[in-house]
Amino acid sequence: MQILKGRVFKLGDDIDTDLIIAARYLNSSEPEYLASHCLEDLIPQLDEKVNPGDILVAGRNFGCGSSREHAPIAIKYAGFSCVLAESYARIFYRNAINIGLPIIVAPEACRAIKEGDKLEVDPREGTIINHTTSEQYKGEPFPPFILEILLSGGLIPHVAEKVKKGD
Amino acid sequence: MGMTIAEKILAAHAGLSKVTPGELINAKLDLVLANDITGPLAIKEFRKIGLDLVFDKNKVVLIPDHFAPAKDIKSAEQCRDIKEFSREQDLAHYYEVGRNGIEHCFLPEQGLVVPGDLVIGADSHTCTYGGLGAFSTGVGSTDLAVGMAMGEIWFRVPESIKFVLTGKPKNKWVSGKDYILAIIGKIGVDGAQYKAMEFTGEAVTNLSVDGRLTMANMAIEAGAKAGLIAPDDKTIEYVKDRAKKPWKVYESDADAKYSEVIEIDVTDLEPQVAFPHLPSNTRSVADSTHVKIDQVVIGSCTNGRFEDLQIAAQIMKGKKVHPDLRAIVIPGTQQIYMQAVNAGLVQIFVEAGAVVSTPTCGPCLGGYMGILAKGERAVSTTNRNFVGRMGHPESEVYLSNPAIAAASAVLGRIASPEEVL
Ligand code: SF4
Numbered sequence: 001m002q003i004l005k006g007r008v009f010k011l012g013d014d015i016d017t018d019l020i021i022a023a024r025y026l027n028s029s030e031p032e033y034l035a036s037h038c039l040e041d042l043i044p045q046l047d048e049k050v051n052p053g054d055i056l057v058a059g060r061n062f063g064c065g066s067s068r069e070h071a072p073i074a075i076k077y078a079g080f081s082c083v084l085a086e087s088y089a090r091i092f093y094r095n096a097i098n099i100g101l102p103i104i105v106a107p108e109a110c111r112a113i114k115e116g117d118k119l120e121v122d123p124r125e126g127t128i129i130n131h132t133t134s135e136q137y138k139g140e141p142f143p144p145f146i147l148e149i150l151l152s153g154g155l156i157p158h159v160a161e162k163v164k165k166g167d
Numbered sequence: 168m169g170m171t172i173a174e175k176i177l178a179a180h181a182g183l184s185k186v187t188p189g190e191l192i193n194a195k196l197d198l199v200l201a202n203d204i205t206g207p208l209a210i211k212e213f214r215k216i217g218l219d220l221v222f223d224k225n226k227v228v229l230i231p232d233h234f235a236p237a238k239d240i241k242s243a244e245q246c247r248d249i250k251e252f253s254r255e256q257d258l259a260h261y262y263e264v265g266r267n268g269i270e271h272c273f274l275p276e277q278g279l280v281v282p283g284d285l286v287i288g289a290d291s292h293t294c295t296y297g298g299l300g301a302f303s304t305g306v307g308s309t310d311l312a313v314g315m316a317m318g319e320i321w322f323r324v325p326e327s328i329k330f331v332l333t334g335k336p337k338n339k340w341v342s343g344k345d346y347i348l349a350i351i352g353k354i355g356v357d358g359a360q361y362k363a364m365e366f367t368g369e370a371v372t373n374l375s376v377d378g379r380l381t382m383a384n385m386a387i388e389a390g391a392k393a394g395l396i397a398p399d400d401k402t403i404e405y406v407k408d409r410a411k412k413p414w415k416v417y418e419s420d421a422d423a424k425y426s427e428v429i430e431i432d433v434t435d436l437e438p439q440v441a442f443p444h445l446p447s448n449t450r451s452v453a454d455s456t457h458v459k460i461d462q463v464v465i466g467s468c469t470n471g472r473f474e475d476l477q478i479a480a481q482i483m484k485g486k487k488v489h490p491d492l493r494a495i496v497i498p499g500t501q502q503i504y505m506q507a508v509n510a511g512l513v514q515i516f517v518e519a520g521a522v523v524s525t526p527t528c529g530p531c532l533g534g535y536m537g538i539l540a541k542g543e544r545a546v547s548t549t550n551r552n553f554v555g556r557m558g559h560p561e562s563e564v565y566l567s568n569p570a571i572a573a574a575s576a577v578l579g580r581i582a583s584p585e586e587v588l
Contacts, residue, residue: 014356014445018553023532027234027241029208029308041560061357064390065553066532067291069208069307090361090392091291095307145191145321155309156215159316163217 001102001124001150004081006053009043010115013059017092020063020071034070035077050079055121057113058085063092072096072103082121084128084139086110097146100154104128106139123150169420171327172395173363176302176417180285181322188326188426196226197284199314202270203231203242205289205307206249212312221256222318228260228279229253230270233528238535268500268526271295271468275380276500278409282398282416287314292468292550294391297383298376299406300398300417302363305387325392326426327363329419332370334434340584341436342478343378344470344548344568346370347385348439349431352449360390362426365419370433371396376405377474384469385550388446440546440581441566444554452571455581462545463488463576464557465569466497466524467531470548473503475569480512482573482584483519489579494521495537501526521576533557539564546575 025037039046056075062085063071072095075083083096086107096103102123109128113119117132124147126139142150152158170178170185178186180194199221201209206229213221221227229249234242246264253261260279267273271292274280282300286293291305306314314320332346346366351358364386371379379396386394397418398406406414437451465471465479476498488494496516498504504526507513516523529536531549539545539558544565547557552564565581574582 016551016553018533018551018556022555023534026204026532027239027245029211029245041555061360061390064356065291065551067205067289067293067305067307069205069289069309072307087357087360089357089390091305091307091387094310098307098309143191155313156212159313160216163316 004053004055004121004123006055006081006119007051008055008057008113008115008117008119010113011042011056011058014061014064015058016065017063017068017071018065021068021074026068026070029070031073031077034074038074038078046078052079053081054079055119056080056083057110058083059110060086062088064089067091069095069099072099072101076101082123084110097149098155100150102150104139106137109137109139168424169422171363171365171419171423172300172397172417173302173327173365173393174324176283176285177322177324186324188324190324191321192324193319193321194285195319196287196314198226198228198280198286199311200228200270200274200286200288200290200293201311202233202290203235203245203249204233205311207245208308209289209311209315210248210252212309213315216312216316218316221315224257225259227258227315228274229258230262230267230273231264232267232269233532234534235527236264236525266501268503269468269471269528271384272471272499272503275299276409276502278406278411281406281410281412281414282402283414287311287320291387292384294386294394295380295384295468297386297393297395298380299402300396302393302395304392325361325363327365328359329365329367329425329428331428331430332366332368332433333430334370334432335373336433336436338437340438340568340570341433342568343374343381345436345439346433347382348441348446348449348566349436351385351389351447352439354389356388356445356447357390359386362391364389364391364394366394366396372399375474376401377472380472381469385446388550438568438571438583440571441552443552443563443565446550446552446566452581452583458544458565458581460546460575460580461492461543462537462539463492463494463572464530464537464545464547464549465572466499467528467549468499469550470569471497471499471503473506475548476503476507476512479569479573480515482570482587483521483577484515486519486577486587488520488576492576492579493537494576495524495530496521497524497529498526530557546572546581548572
């Protein structure tokens with residue numbers, strides 16, 4: 001997994017899946033369409049503001065609410081390279097890993113990092129360098145099982161490999 | 168050391184004699200569910216796995232209910248996609264509009280889920296079936312695709328929190344909805360994150376099966392993986408004529424280990440209202456009566472069952488919906504709709520000036536059939552009041568039980584049934 005570099009978009013606690021992608025757009029599962037409405041009630045014209053690689057930083061319980069995988073898909077295709085949060089809602093966490101979007105639990109970092117900071121993240125090690133403030137943080141490392149899924153690029157390629165091998 | 172009901176069901180499906188919280192297991196699934204929103208995405212992912220057929224054509228359920236009957240062309244295409252896949256795979260359990268209902272009302276009603284089952288659904292409220300003593304949990308479309316293909320997926324065994332609800336509420340309008348809102352108000356929207364909630368105590372056993380399904384339904388609103396109620400005679404009475412397969416009763420051992428035990432005396436509990444924009448933002452109805460509203464929705468997988476409609480009708484009978492307000496009643500399934508017709512409830516609602524819709528998720532997720540304009544407020548018996556959940560980002564949703572919703576429909580503001588009757 002490569003080192004990720006980007007600018008921070010900072011969000012608060014309990015950002016729910018309706019805010020990430022409103023249900024009014026769920027009549028499609030096209031990634032580009034979903035991405036064009038990502039977080040739109042919170043950050044209008046997000047698509048004009050994000051540069052590929054940028055990083056979402058949030059508070060507690062990020063992604064609470066619905067099971068819609070459309071939410072991490074919208075984030076991924078909007079151009080974000082990863083998400084850092086103090087904690088995640090369970091289904092969102094699983095979904096992000098499953099579609100190959102690295103998401104890291106990093107409470108200390110998330111409290112300190114500010115909007116617009118420039119970060120460098122090593123998702124494999126969970127290390128976070130804030131180039132704006134020259135501070136360094138350590139997020140929680142992924143359990144080996146989850147790392148394996150991320151390294152395959154998501155759950156489907158991971159399972160497809162196994163199916164091909166016949167186990 | 169004993170095991171909880173959640174641990175027992177997971178262990179049994181993983182072929183293990185014992186599991187402990189934190190352990191990662193692969194477990195076999197009894198049922199896999201998706202709808203018109205999550206199904207198309209799951210099918211797309213399923214195609215990439217490299218298998219032609221689902222693991223068992225009798226264990227995959229697809230139901231168009233969210234934007235169905237289709238609200239627009241795109242929705243129609245999503246509904247078509249899951250139907251075509253059902254036909255291609257010869258699925259035994261695809262249910263078309265007119266013979267279905269909201270998935271979490273429909274599956275228990277039809278006996279498609281039974282006590283002891285392990286179920287995943289690409290819908291967060293799949294946790295509803297915990298009300299029957301099944302372990303059921305919401306997943307995303309990719310997990311579902313893998314479930315459809317392999318018939319098993321990985322789980323992290325959750326810790327359990329035990330809730331002991333004692334006493335009998337003095338206020339006769341207090342229901343399962345109020346218990347669960349009070350619990351979420353107490354522990355917060357991440358209070359049971361990654362955990363299983365187990366609901367016990369006389370107040371829970373006194374609930375009907377409908378009331379228990381309502382409680383389990385909202386476990387996800389506290390971040391939980393599942394919400395479980397051990398089956399008893401009432402459960403078996405409910406299940407025995409519906410079950411399409413054998414069931415198995417699991418109960419927690421007396422020495423099972425919980426991360427926490429929370430006791431709540433419901434004797435003095437008042438009906439609850441969750442204010443915008445979190446289900447945990449609860450107040451008693453008495454502290455909420457100043458809020459003027461534009462719409463009432465009675466329905467959803469939380470409170471769209473027959474008992475819910477009965478209670479609402481009892482309050483709206485012979486009354487009129489407030490002139491400035493829309494009341495929308497949505498029976499959860501076709502069968503509940505028919506029951507409501509036969510019991511004269513539909514007539515009561517229509518005479519009162521309410522709209523009675525065909526079963527659908529509709530307004531619950533801001534789909535259609537009652538979307539809020541900027542600045543509008545609704546009282547709704549649904550389960551989420553997030554920003555923009557029912558329409559415009561500057562609209563508001565207040566969650567309540569059906570009795571409060573019905574009384575509010577009559578008075579045009581949040582109200583107690585006592586103010587109407
Ligand atoms: S009724 Fe609402 S909460 Fe229930 S399944 Fe439908 S959209 Fe989801």
